[in-house]
Amino acid sequence: MRTHLPAIGAKLRDWLTVPRLLLWVPVVIILLSAGFLALILSYYRDKTIVEDQYLAGSLARLTEEHTTRTLQSLERTLEAIENRLAQVALDSEPARINAALRERLKGRPYIRSVRVAGRNGMVRFSSDDEDNVDLSMRPYFKVFRGLSEQGFELAPPVLGTAPAGERSWYIPAIRPWRDAEGKVIGIIVAKIEPWYFAHAWTLEGDNRNTVTALVRADGVSLARAPFDVAAMGRSLASMPLFIEKLPKSPRGTYISAAFHGEAAIVAYRRMEAFPDYIVVLRKPLDLVLVEWREYSRIIVIGWAAASLVLAALCFWLSRAWRARQAEATRYMQLFEASPMSMAVIDRQTLRVLAVNEAAIRQYGWSRAEFLAMNAADIRAVPDARGVAALLAPGVLEARRTPIVTQHVRRDGSIVDAEVTARAIEFAGRPAVLALTNDVTERNRAELQLRQAQQMEAVGQMTGGIAQDFNNLLAVIIMEMESLTEDLASGTPWRDSADNALAAAIRGAEMVERLHAFSRGGELKPRRTEIxxxxxxLRPLLMAAVPTINLEIDAAEGLYPCMVDRAGLETAILNLAVNARDAMPEQGRLRIVARNRVIASSSPELQAGMSPGAWLHIAIVDSGTGVSRNLSTRPDGSGGGLGLSMAYGLAIRSGGFVAVDSEPGGGTTIGLFLPPAPDVIAPSSGDLARGLAAAA
Structure with a gap:
């Protein structure tokens, strides 16, 4: 399992790109905030319902208290009427008793009228003067007959006829009429106005949404606020209130959808003073949650607006990031595709922050190796303080010319470099963009141009000298030839004259070579045994380098070459003199001649040269080495003819020159000359062995 964790982590890092984060982070935030908001709103909804249930219970208790006082007042009124009837002669004038009943009802607006009927149901006294009315067929009279021993009771509502002739509902409040001995002799009926309860129970500003009702224990609705004709006398016995709630508790609150099919908070209380009656209060849940919905709407709108802003912001950031990435990609492509070596360097720590492919190719270090280096490491002479001073604020900005320095490659070779640096910001940090131009070849070309100009000047000078010197030699040769003709052969004077003549002829040949050098004229190649x-050439060499240990090592069977013999002698002599100058004290000079077979993959083979058989003449010294301008002398000194003449001879003879030198480690200059055309090439086996040896 552990072995899969790094792979899973890498895949996760690859998947969690910035665009995906900008897409999924707002989605996750919106979903989490939506869930959290839903929890909060649900909590406050439940809290609102619980608080309103408590409020509904309190209102039901207040309604119970008010209704209890009303019924107690009604009961006392009927009891007082009964007592009054016991004190008067029942056979006296009914009008006086009716007037007394009306007087009793004053200040009791909830009582429409009072009637007193005998056991046969005929009205004997009435506050509305309606005597001789038969009540025996009324439902409440039938209830009275069955419950004649009971006391005060509210009968189911009755739709009756008012004195004005209109029909209206009233609630019969009945009480047995007893004589002085306590015997029931009739019934006292009070007509209760339903609107009184509707008015008393209606809350200010309720907008007829909260329903309050007085219900009998058998489920018959007696009164309702707001008043509803359809609710008068309707049975509610099948509702959960009577089936489930009242049997368990005489009071409580619950949420029910039984009233008109809409959810509502229901608070109920069985009246303690009148247990046969229940006060019920119903408040629609929509009304309870009006304020909660308003706040929820505001909160949800705010959340939606914030979510839209967040989504728009993330979308904008995603587009901006993509645009910036596209721009960065374009700049990175330009950075990587630039043929010039480019690097980004931290201005404070000098650490290399980025390099392009040209820098990797030019210096040989890998990208990882570059990123572990600082700017001073790449200099030929590491100097962190010097680099920091060049990149210091104000110094870099004020510089208008490239920084000329020397850099070191991974293989240790030194290159001349011109560095153009500009201050930039990279990944939020102050940095420097350094463009490096390798001017090694340009400097070498400039040096070669200077040397060529020097050679041209020297050539012009030597041409003039050679002309004058040739005239002198012509006179000497003619005189020596005349002298040798006059001297007898075999005498010492004749031998001296012959030697002098030969030296003069050699001098003439040298003058001819100087002429050829100055004019760039044709060489005179001939078959030469090296x-x-x-x-x-040994005597001349020993005379030229008298203090140097000279060693000539020429192998047997050397390839003969087609070369200007005098030019080759002069080139070797000049190279020996150069070697002498590189060894101010005693040293060792070796001239080695060998047949060589050079493979096409050999680093010795120069451009334009063919692999195969070559004659190799190596001049090896133990001196101080040559400088980068290929001179053993200090800058500005020397004639410039040594290596340049050797190089010109080799190239014009179809060969090339190889130089291997390090300051303080001696110098090896190799002249590679092609064999003469009639030389038999080495066998395939010899060539293969030579190629293997070269490889």
Missing amino acids: GSLLQE
């Missing part, structure tokens, strides 16, 4: 040439 071994014999080196042996003949």
Whole structure:
């Protein structure tokens, strides 16, 4: 399992890109905030319902208290009427008793009228003067007959006829009429106005949404606020209030959808003073949650607006990031595709922050190696303080010319560099963009141009000198030839004259070579045996380098070459003199001649040269080495003819020159000359062995 964790982590990092984060982060935030908001709103909804249930219970208790006082007042009124009737002669004038009944009802607006009927149901006294009315068929009279021993009771509502002739509902409040001995002799009926309860129970500003009702224990609705004709006398016995709630508790609150099919908070209380009656209060849940819905709407709108703003912001950030990435990609492509070496360097720590492919190719370090380096590490002479001073604020901005320095490659070679630096910001940090131009070849070309100009000047000078010197030599040769003709052969004077003549002729040949050098004229190649040439040249070499240990090592069977013999002698002599100058004290000079077979993959083979058989003449010294301008002398000194003449001879003879030198480690200059055309090439086996040895 652990072995899969890094792979899973890498895949997760690859998947969690900035665009995906900008897409999923707002989605997650919106979903989490929506869930959290839903929990909060649900909590406050439940809290609102609980608080309103408590309020409904309190209102039901207040309604119970008010209704209890009303019924107690009604009961006392009927009891007082009964007592009054016991004190008067029942056979006296009914009008006086009716007037007394009306007087009793004053200040009791909830009582429409009072009637007193005998056991036969005929009205004997009435506050509305309606005597001789038969009540025996009224439902409440039938209730009275069955419950004649009971006391005060509210009968089901009755739709009756008012004195004005209109029909209206009233609630019969009945009480047995007893004589002085307590015997029931009739019934006292009070007509209760339903609107009184509707008015008393209606809350100010309720907008007829809260319903309050007085219900009998058998489920018959007696009164309702607001008043509703359809609710008068309707049975509610099948509702959960009577089936489930009242059997368990005489009071309480619950949420029910039984009233008109809409959810509502129902608070009920069985009246303690009148247990046969229940006060019921119903408040629609929509009304309870009006304020909660308003706040929820505001909160949800705010949340939706914030979510839209967040989504729009993330969308904008995503587009901006993509645009910036596209721009960064374009700049990175330009950065990577630039043929010039480019690097980004931290201005404070000098750490390399980025390099392009040209820098990797030019210096040989990998990108990872570059990123572990600082700007001073790449200099030929590491100097962190010097680099920091060049990149210091104000110094870099004020500089208008490139920084000329030397850099070191991974293989240790030194290159000349021109660095153009500009201050930038990289990943939020102050940095420097450094463009490096390798000017090594340009400097070498400039040096070669200077040397060529010097050679041209020297050539012009030597041409003039050679002309004058040639005239002198012509006179000397003619005189020496005349002298040798006059001297007898075999005498010492004749031998001296012959030697002088030969030296003069050699001088003439040298003058001719100077002429050829100054004019760039044609060489005179001829078949030359290199071994014999080196042996003949030994006396001159020893005279040119008298303090140096000279060693000539010419192998047997050397390839003969088609070369200007005098030019080759002069080139070797000049190279020996250069070696002498590189060894101010005693040293060792070796001239080695060998047949070589050079493979096409050999680093010795120069551009334009063919692989195969070559004659190799190496001049090896133990001196101080040559400088980068290929001179053993201090800058500005020397004639410039040494290596340049050797190089010109080799190139014009179809060969090339190889130089291997390090300051303080000696110098090896190799002249590679092609064999003469009639030389038999080495066998395939020899060539293969030579190629293997070269490889």
